[in-house]
Amino acid sequence: MTHSLINFKGRKDGISIYIEEGSFQAIKDQLDIKIKNAGEFFKGAKVISIKGQKLTVEEVEELKEIIKNKYRMTIEDNEQEQEENKMEDIDPDLEAVPFIGIHEGSTKFIKTTVRSGQIIEYDGNVVVIGDINPGGMVVAKGNIVVLGSLRGIANAGSDGNRESIVAAFSLQPTQLRIADVIARKPDEDIQAPKWPEIARVYKDAVIIEPYLLKK
Numbered sequence: 001m002t003h004s005l006i007n008f009k010g011r012k013d014g015i016s017i018y019i020e021e022g023s024f025q026a027i028k029d030q031l032d033i034k035i036k037n038a039g040e041f042f043k044g045a046k047v048i049s050i051k052g053q054k055l056t057v058e059e060v061e062e063l064k065e066i067i068k069n070k071y072r073m074t075i076e077d078n079e080q081e082q083e084e085n086k087m088e089d090i091d092p093d094l095e096a097v098p099f100i101g102i103h104e105g106s107t108k109f110i111k112t113t114v115r116s117g118q119i120i121e122y123d124g125n126v127v128v129i130g131d132i133n134p135g136g137m138v139v140a141k142g143n144i145v146v147l148g149s150l151r152g153i154a155n156a157g158s159d160g161n162r163e164s165i166v167a168a169f170s171l172q173p174t175q176l177r178i179a180d181v182i183a184r185k186p187d188e189d190i191q192a193p194k195w196p197e198i199a200r201v202y203k204d205a206v207i208i209e210p211y212l213l214k215k
Contacts (some may be wrong), residue, residue: 004159006030008119008139014076015045015119017063019052024059027052028066035071037175037182038137038153045117046074105142114138114152121158134174143167153177162201171197171208181206 005027007018019027035042047067050060067073106124114120114128116135125142136152138144144156146168157164157179164178170192176183176199183199183206196211 004030006034007121008034009121013046014048014074015042016049016051017047019050019055019063021052021054028063031063031066037177042071042073044072044074046076048076107142108140110138113148116152132168132173140164146171150176164200166199167196167211169196171199176206178206183208 005020005022007020009016009018017031047064050063052060055063064075068075106122108120108122108124108126110120110126110128110130113130114132114136116133119137119139120126120128121139123141126138126140126144128138128144128146128148130146131148132138132146132150132152132154134151137155138146138153139155139158141157141159141161141164143164144154144166146154146166148168149170149172150166150168151170151172151174153175154166154173155177156166158177160179162179162181166173166176166178172192174184178199178201181201181204193210197208198211199206199208201207
């Protein structure tokens with residue numbers, strides 16, 4: 001199972017990119033995959049910092065050139081970036097395994113609407129008490145539950161756990177991903193669901209089922 005090397009953190013002033021230790025070629029490959037999978041989400045976005053374990057000055061500059069020239073994203077210069085160019089709170093000796101707390105475990109509560117341009121990432125389950133608007137993104141290693149409308153991007157089981165689910169009162173994502181399985185919004189207009197729904201992986205495909213209380 002491929003270990004995630006790239007993590008995006010959305011802030012008010014732009015996006016920070018955090019990179020874990022790994023081969024530089026693997027880092028570039030994953031960066032390419034993640035940005036491509038995000039579709040139009042990163043178009044015109046501003047990157048305010050690139051930080052990672054054991055990245056050289058030359059490697060950081062190469063990543064900046066790739067992001068700027070290939071993906072047309074804005075790079076903000078930061079003179080202190082090289083001094084802070086290290087990961088925090090990550091033990092490189094820990095074995096990379098999928099988040100297993102699908103039925104329980106650490107959970108982050110977002111008590112507001114995730115708006116366009118915002119990126120929420122968490123190494124557990126995420127519960128959004130509000131909506132995920134188009135252009136908003138939530139990435140979780142566990143489940144994603146939205147107590148509102150999901151009309152943006154949701155990526156559950158981000159480190160490869162196909163047991164994760166995505167649930168929402170109104171499930172209308174522009175892109176929905178569980179582990180390595182991706183589902184996109186149909187081109188044609190579809191009627192908004194009348195009840196909460198749950199998305200899960202079944203036989204290498206994302207299926208969506210209504211959530212109905214058992215009588």
